[in-house]
Amino acid sequence: MRHFEWLSERIVALGGRPTLEREEILKEGAMPRLIAHDLEGEEQAIARYRLHQKLIGEEELVRLLERIISDEEAHREALSEILHELETSTESGASEKEAESAEVNSSLSEELARLNRGVRHEYTVILDYLYHAFTAAGCEEKEELLKVAVDEMKHLGWLAEKVEELGGRPEIDTEGEIPRTGLEEMLRRSLVTEERVIAEYAEDSRVLPEPSLRQMLERIRGHEVYHQYLLARLLAELAERRGPAWTVGSLLGEPQEQKR
Ligand SMILES: [Fe+2]
Numbered sequence: 001m002r003h004f005e006w007l008s009e010r011i012v013a014l015g016g017r018p019t020l021e022r023e024e025i026l027k028e029g030a031m032p033r034l035i036a037h038d039l040e041g042e043e044q045a046i047a048r049y050r051l052h053q054k055l056i057g058e059e060e061l062v063r064l065l066e067r068i069i070s071d072e073e074a075h076r077e078a079l080s081e082i083l084h085e086l087e088t089s090t091e092s093g094a095s096e097k098e099a100e101s102a103e104v105n106s107s108l109s110e111e112l113a114r115l116n117r118g119v120r121h122e123y124t125v126i127l128d129y130l131y132h133a134f135t136a137a138g139c140e141e142k143e144e145l146l147k148v149a150v151d152e153m154k155h156l157g158w159l160a161e162k163v164e165e166l167g168g169r170p171e172i173d174t175e176g177e178i179p180r181t182g183l184e185e186m187l188r189r190s191l192v193t194e195e196r197v198i199a200e201y202a203e204d205s206r207v208l209p210e211p212s213l214r215q216m217l218e219r220i221r222g223h224e225v226y227h228q229y230l231l232a233r234l235l236a237e238l239a240e241r242r243g244p245a246w247t248v249g250s251l252l253g254e255p256q257e258q259k260r
């Protein structure tokens with residue numbers, strides 16, 4: 001995420017817009033195969049950054065790329081250690097999982113569908129908030145959006161782990177194309193989205209009986225309520241700087257307070 005941030009900021013400083021396209025994510029297969037694929041990804045990234053250092057030659061950017069490479073090298077080491085451990089431990093573990101997930105009963109599939117709806121939502125807003133944080137001109141907006149994005153990452157992690165625990169596969173895909181707009185339009189859109197997921201998570205926690213699941217969903221929902229408030233505040237401040245007097249309350253549909 002930090003690398004995404006640094007590179008995006010450089011791109012924006014140069015007058016460009018960061019891409020939101022992603023490389024292919026391998027989602028099926030035994031764990032050693034998946035980790036080997038990740039390891040390959042790190043190696044390719046290192047080689048690509050080295051090439052870019054030669055092509056660009058601008059000192060600041062070369063140093064930034066060197067900083068990023070040092071992380072990727074650490075990732076490469078960590079992944080190759082994990083791969084080594086997986087290859088030397090018993091080789092039966094990987095196929096067990098496949099067999100388990102084949103027979104998911106229908107109440108479980110309802111559970112998985114609900115959790116995966118959350119997974120897709122969280123993945124979408126992570127990218128949405130990060131993109132607009134990286135392209136935002138104001139420092140305060142940037143900071144706040146990054147904080148919200150980190151919350152959404154936690155949500156994604158919790159939900160995805162639950163999906164795995166239940167024998168499913170987390171659907172790490174976006175809900176659709178992410179609109180790349182100005183900050184104000186994005187904030188308006190996000191208020192609606194947060195409102196929607198507050199209702200969805202409330203419904204999920206009513207429908208899904210398992211106590212630890214309900215607790216997790218309620219916790220996520222609590223965060224989303226706060227996000228909605230935070231985004232409304234940012235939008236109100238943005239609008240106030242431009243003129244007409246909006247308040248957090250009016251944006252959340254509460255009765256207008258008199259302000260003069
Ligand atoms: Fe990496």
Ligand SMILES: [Fe+2]
Pocket residue numbers: 122151152155220224
């Ligand atoms: Fe969330």
Ligand SMILES: [Fe+2]
Pocket residue numbers: 125152194223224227
């Ligand atoms: Fe949120």
